[in-house]
Amino acid sequence: MINEDTIDHYNSRLTVDLGQLSKLSPSQQDKVRHYGSQAETLLKNKELALFIHHFKFSLADELAAIRSHQPDDNARRIAISNELAGIDNFVNSLKRAVYLKNRIGNTNEVPIT
Numbered sequence: 001m002i003n004e005d006t007i008d009h010y011n012s013r014l015t016v017d018l019g020q021l022s023k024l025s026p027s028q029q030d031k032v033r034h035y036g037s038q039a040e041t042l043l044k045n046k047e048l049a050l051f052i053h054h055f056k057f058s059l060a061d062e063l064a065a066i067r068s069h070q071p072d073d074n075a076r077r078i079a080i081s082n083e084l085a086g087i088d089n090f091v092n093s094l095k096r097a098v099y100l101k102n103r104i105g106n107t108n109e110v111p112i113t
Helices: 004-011 018-023 026-044 046-065 071-104
Strands: none
Touching (some): 018 071, 026 046, 046 071
């Protein structure tokens, strides 16, 4: 599953300091916009949303099915809760990318003075 393209994409991943958005170079701003546009496309994808919600409901059902409070059951609860938090963090990372894209705006716009 990991190949050279995956490694290249990871090495060129977007890392942006929220406090320094105004100091980004034009090429960095373009990367932020592109990354945000890709994230926005994923967030608007109904099929992705469907699968994410099905997965979360499945995990919630698993969590509800654990009835006892043995150490193994408690460990399973924690593991499932971590999976739920991971999915939420993924969706939040997409939302953050869209937020950054929107915060930078369009460089083609000329500010009115």
